[in-house]
Amino acid sequence: TQLLEQSPQFLSIQEGENLTVYCNSSSVFSSLQWYRQEPGEGPVLLVTVVTGGEVKKLKRLTFQFGDARKDSSLHITAAQTGDTGLYLCADNTDKLIFGTGTRLQVFP
Amino acid sequence: GAVVSQHPSWVICKSGTSVKIECRSLDFQATTMFWYRQFPKQSLMLMATSNEGSKATYEQGVEKDKFLINHASLTLSTLTVTSAHPEDSSFYICSAADRRANEKLFFGSGTQLSVL
Numbered sequence: 001t002q003l004l005e006q007s008p009q010f011l012s013i014q015e016g017e018n019l020t021v022y023c024n025s026s027s028v029f030s031s032l033q034w035y036r037q038e039p040g041e042g043p044v045l046l047v048t049v050v051t052g053g054e055v056k057k058l059k060r061l062t063f064q065f066g067d068a069r070k071d072s073s074l075h076i077t078a079a080q081t082g083d084t085g086l087y088l089c090a091d092n093t094d095k096l097i098f099g100t101g102t103r104l105q106v107f108p
Numbered sequence: 109g110a111v112v113s114q115h116p117s118w119v120i121c122k123s124g125t126s127v128k129i130e131c132r133s134l135d136f137q138a139t140t141m142f143w144y145r146q147f148p149k150q151s152l153m154l155m156a157t158s159n160e161g162s163k164a165t166y167e168q169g170v171e172k173d174k175f176l177i178n179h180a181s182l183t184l185s186t187l188t189v190t191s192a193h194p195e196d197s198s199f200y201i202c203s204a205a206d207r208r209a210n211e212k213l214f215f216g217s218g219t220q221l222s223v224l
Contacts, residue, residue, distance in 0.1 A: 035211070042114075042201050042215030043152065088151060095142065096213055100153040 004089055004099035012105045013079055021074045021102045024088030028069050028094045037086040046074075048092070079106045110136045110206045114216030121192055122224055129187045129219045131202030137202035140212070143175075146199040154189035158185040192223045 013019055016038045024034070030052045035043035047056050049065040049072065054061045060083075061076040076083055084106045089099040111134040121127050128209040131141055139160045156177055157165040164177035174196075176188040185204075189196055201218040205211040 037152075040199075040218065040220065042112075042203070042217050044215075046211075086151075092213075095154060095157055097154060098144075098152045103149065 004091060004097065006087075006089060006099040006102045008102060009100065010103050010105075012107070015080055017079055017081060019076050019104070021035050021076075021087050021104070023072045023074075023099050025070045025091065029054050029065075029072075029091050031091075032065060032069075033090045033092050033096070034063055034072070034074055035088045035090060035098075037088060038084075043088055043098075068102075076104075079104075081106050081108055110134075110204075110209065110212075110214045112202065112204050112214045113217045114202055114219055117217060118220040118222070120222045120224065123193055124191055126156075126188055126190045127191075127192055127221060129200055129202075129221075130189070131185045131204065131216050133183045133204040133206070133214070136204075136206045136208055138206065139182060140211075141179060141185040142203045142205075143177060143185075143187050144201045144203070146201060146218075148199075151160060154200060155187075189221065192221070194223045197221055197223045215223045 005024050007022045033048045034046045037043040047063045052067045053068045054065040060077045066072045087102045091097050113132045115130045141158040143153050143155045146152045154167050155170045158177045158179040160179045166172045179185040199218050199220050202216045203213045
């Protein structure tokens with residue numbers, strides 16, 4: 001069974017700071033997705049990466065897929081309070097399996 | 109994007125009763141839907157894959173007789189928590205795969221179940 005470990009588990013920072021969240025797999029991803037979930041809601045897809053070494057940018061968010069396709073990172077530049085939420089990586093093979101999650105709190 | 113409606117959004121029930129949660133794809137047909145459970149401050153755990161017209165496929169450790177899944181049409185899957193107990197209290201979320209969008213998944217807004 002594939003295990004997706006995310007780190008850190010919790011992150012509490014002030015507005016304007018930068019941060020990086022990591023996702024590591026015990027096996028190769030076929031494709032990797034990043035989601036953000038707010039309390040009481042379903043997760044929302046941020047990005048899908050497929051190719052090893054791929055880098056995608058979404059405004060202040062930068063997503064990187066490891067060359068070996070077993071790890072990924074999400075970097076947020078100049079965090080805002082609206083970035084607060086649970087960030088989840090997920091492997092999308094035949095069914096979507098989520099990572100352990102990183103809970104981010106951005107304070108004003 | 110496609111819309112997945114989940115109902116109810118929250119439910120409180122007494123221990124021993126059964127609760128049914130509905131998941132509907134409003135503007136597309138979904139041959140496959142997924143059910144997840146999420147405990148407070150934790151990630152989403154896949155419970156089962158719901159296939160239209162056939163039996164659901166349950167993940168290891170999930171009791172199929174406890175969590176009954178029915179996917180009778182291409183737009184509706186239901187999850188029934190039978191004889192609910194306080195430890196079943198959780199946030200349940202469904203997702204549906206849209207064939208028109210290369211099986212992209214769309215999530216419902218979740219159901220918060222509290223068993224007293």
